[in-house]
Amino acid sequence: MYVAVKGGEQAIDNAHRLLAEKRRGDQQVAEVTTEQISEQLTLAVDRVMTEGSLYDRSLAALAIKQARGDLIEAIFLVRASRTTLPRFGYSQPIDTGSMEISRRISATYKDLPGGQILGPTFDYTHRLLEPGLEDGNLPEPAALGDADDQPAPHVLGLLSEEGLMEAPSSGGQDDEPDDLTREPLSFPADRDLRLQNLARGDEGFLLALGYSTQRGFARNHPFAGEIRLGTVEVEFVPEELGFPIVLGEIEVTECEMVNQFKGSKKAPPQFTRGYGLTFGHCERKAMSMAQVDRALRAKELGEDEIAPAQDEEFVLSHCDNVQATGFVEHLKLPHYVDFQSELELVRRMRKEQAEALREAAE
Amino acid sequence: MQTIINQTGISASTAGFDQEALASARNFRLIMDAMARPGNIVRLGLQKQPVGKMSAGSQMVALTLCDHETPVLLDTSLGEEPVEEFFRFHCGSSLVDDPSKAMFAFLSGVPDADMLSAFSVGTPAYPDRSTTLVIEVDGFDSQPDKGLALSGPGIRNVHYLQVSGIDAHFWKWWPGNASRFPLGVDAILVSDDAIVALPRTVKLMEIA
Amino acid sequence: MIHKDNISQRQAWMAVLSKAACEELAMLWGAVSDKPSYELLRKPETGLVMVRGRMGGTGKPFNTGEATVTRCSVRSDSGKTGHAYILGRDHKHARLAAEVDAALQQDENREGLMTSIIMPLAEQHEAKLNLHRKKVAATKVDFFTLVRGEDE
Known part of the structure; x- marks a missing residue:
């Protein structure tokens, strides 16, 4: 059973203000832009688009920034965002x-x-850290080959x-899939x-x-x-x-x-x-x-x-x-009343057990 | 550049909602109330020019309830170019000829018995997947002890309704529809900007 | 009834408009003189299209995930209706593409606009692709299967 709790508004507001300040981090350090996230943390953006189930690079980048890099939180934000938009329909299957x-x-x-x-692959790299990236150097330009048709x-x-x-697959190319x-x-x-x-x-x-x-x-x-x-x-x-x-x-x-x-x-x-x-x-x-x-x-x-x-x-x-994450993390929310009733139940069982043992001993 | 549009809507000249989100939320509430109180005459209130033979009320029902997931059937009298374009452009609905595939049927009058029985009545698992009929009529009234006596869920005792400009065989057909509950079609009768909803739960008795 | 060739021609220019960079499109369209005026039939509006894939690339379709799409419809003062549906949330891009789509349906304008707008946009896209293809081609590899000694 769920029992509502009231109160704590001021503390919640302040917690969110603290979150915003923590998100920004040391203000002497330049703020990361969503363009930078989109261009340079490309694979994080790709994961958020895929699991957020919404293809939109800039929205995913914004979600990553807002979530302080917590990708599952970012995916959650993207999923919530998509529910505010109307559906125009279904695409033709991509080729x-x-x-x-x-x-x-x-x-x-x-x-x-x-x-x-x-x-562009990580395969065949040696998985050695490149300290040069700390200094922000420009990469060597990509090699050009002969493209054929x-x-x-x-x-x-x-x-x-x-x-x-x-x-x-079994089934026809024109079958209408469920959604x-x-x-x-x-x-x-x-x-x-x-x-x-x-x-x-x-x-x-x-x-x-x-x-x-x-x-x-x-x-x-x-x-x-x-x-x-x-x-x-x-x-x-x-x-x-x-x-x-x-x-x-x-x-x-x-x-x-x-x-x-x-x-x-x-x-x-x-x-x-x-x-x-x-x-x-x-x-x-x-x-x-x-x-x-x-x-x-x-x-x-x-x-x-x-x-x-x-x-x-x-x-x-x-x-x-x-x-x-919704179900696991909801365990953080107040369950005081549920727990109180559990507590009483366990106390009663303890008492009953103790009495039963005593009676058996007598 | 010349535009006739406000900040939130669709141009008035093409018969969409002027304030899409607000108008569709408001209309949804009104249509829901009409369904909850069968036989009540509910004015949707927004004045619109007819599109083809489709009244303002039918347009508002369409703009509120129809989208790309609701295939629409138009009867031959309504199925003219401007009406078809209205559904394709404003609702994004596909138009179908098969009554059993239609989620909504917009009708200028009561169809014949064959067609009435061809509409989808839903399935036991999904009784909501039935056709909703939107039928144009001439007018409504609710004088006591005349016309139709409505009873059923949403009606305390009995509710009287008079409908003009509707083919009487509709009332003959209705009890069969209502008897299939939880399956069956629902109907919305429209005259100008007023609607009367007849969900499948309504029992009708004609008063001589 | 619209002729089939006209549809495929329109599909081709709509594809070019959808892939164009908005700033390029704005610049080229801005440079066109004597533009008609436009009435908005549907102001730019962002929504979703569910993108479908196919099992095994060629089999039965399935829903993969959604993409944001912005659409816009305009009517020119000569009565041509232009539509745009463009991936993303760029209202300006959708509006410009709808206007150009309407303008291109006007027979007497088409050839000029194809030359001044569609061809340059298509060329820019192609140039970007060609550079990309060259970079990708440089990573083409031949793996050699080595015979192990004990196997003869």
């Missing part, structure tokens, strides 16, 4: 095959049409021609709803679950079939126009995981797929999402459901960090 690529790698195929493109088709499409790779921002999640959830839920899910939670599948909890050894980063056009059909128009471009990260599958009553031996898609550059998240997507397909593929990552209700009910 990641015609992405303007910034990075594109495959761990399964060395020579693939369009090539392996490392792009070679198309870069999805890698897994190449394998499916041989029939050893399952289709990207969990409109209807609350219920179980069992179809893959469209699972992917929507995972796309906004917490990176850390999904990373741990993805990791668990590699360590034997669900036992599906994955390969990174393809990871691509780049910009895609977003198209939308306004009712008043009746034809699709381009709204602009967004950056997305896509990951397709490949898993060997030894076959079951429901499907022959083949390679199966898991899919990850995020806003901005969230590679670790996209990879984990693809692993968990694959693990959650256990029932569909007739696999034994033995591990947490395969448990749809467990994964989907707990991967949203705004819900999770």
